Amino acid sequence: MRKQYLSAPLPFQGQKRMLAKEFIKVLEEFPDGTTFVDLFGGSGLLSHIAKYRKPNSKVVYNDFDGYRQRLEALPVTNLILAELREITADIPRNKPIRGKARDRVLSCINKYERKGYVDYITLSSSIMFSMKYATCFADLQKSTLYNNVRATDYPQCRDYLEGLTVTSCDYKELFGQYKDVPNVVFFVDPPYLSTDAGTYKMYWKLADYLDVLTVLKGHRFIYFTSNKSSILELCDWMGKNRTVGNPFENCRKVEVNAQMNYSSRYTDMMLFKRN
Known part of the structure; x- marks a missing residue:
């Protein structure tokens, strides 16, 4: 009998094992046969659970980070x-x-x-x-090494990605392929804003996090974030101040590179308008 995993079989930064049981409850809101598209597939845990719980559904796993x-x-x-x-x-x-x-x-x-x-x-x-x-x-x-060596081998998990439609592409490209498909639900689990995303293959700026929000409008989705991210607070502020626009439009910008120590660098910025 196929095993259901509630955590990824190999380490992955940001896997949703703590939310696995609650995620299963949310999946029950959607009928078997729904198309699920995991835009930021990561460890594949969300895709695996969705296919296990909804065997007649098409589940698309975007393995952008090479977990396979x-x-x-x-x-x-x-x-x-x-x-x-x-x-x-x-x-x-x-x-x-x-x-x-x-x-x-x-x-x-x-x-x-x-x-x-x-x-x-x-x-x-x-x-x-x-x-x-x-x-x-x-x-x-260049790192200090510690003896935390695993005492046993990792078990084989050949059925972990069984039944999934696997792809590897930019999430925008994948969204474009499925945005008009009837009965589609998107899993949206981007690297969190204001958290370390060092093991991901992409470099994320604030604009990248905000771009993700464009895929939510008009579609069914399950979106993931945390209280370390200010994205919900930011969206709440934008919703209350819809007429502000971009206050820095047409500003001039001055940048100065600064260094606190050998490993910590940052850039100071000054923006201004003359009138």
């Missing part, structure tokens, strides 16, 4: 983890990996890097501080 590749690389990931367990066997849990042990860890991973694809995000959860992620070998080289 990480699933396919599971056998290699488990091999790497087995070697890392041996290397770190004498290092206390949650303590830094230093000296020769660190060199051996990096050498092990680099060996597999030369052979092909390495899932750095999954490995990060075993050798980096909690909630810290590397996306390439260079990231690991």
Whole structure:
């Protein structure tokens, strides 16, 4: 019998495991046979749950971040983890990996890097501080490593994406393909405003977050955000001040680059009008 996952089988920043049970309740509002389009597919958890709960529905999973590749690389990931367990066997849990042990860890991973694809995000959860992620070998080289190596292999999950229509494209392109399809519901789970989006393949500015809102008008959707984001407060303000427009239109802008320390930089801006 096919397994229902309530959390993604591999680590993914921003997966909706805490909302999984509530998401299932919301899905019951829509009949089986509805078309569901997961615009920001991420770990595929929302798509997986939707297909499991609505087996006769078409569920489109937008794998823009390459989660499928990480699933396919599971056998290699488990091999790497087995070697890392041996290397770190004498290092206390949650303590830094230093000296020769660190060199051996990096050498092990680099060996597999030369052979092909390495899932750095999954490995990060075993050798980096909690909630810290590397996306390439260079990231690991400049990071402090910790012994959080997973004690067991990750289980195979070949049925996780079973039955899904999988694509990988810009969410606007996918929205354009399905916006006129009858009985369509969009899952809208973009990287949150004002939160770290470092493991995503796209770089998000404020305008990008606001652009997402254009897909909501006139369509059925399930939208995700958090109290770390000010997007709902911003939309509420815009709704109450509809005539403000852009107060900075036709302003002149002056920018000055500033630096607080070796790793923290920012840009000061000044905007002005003469009349």
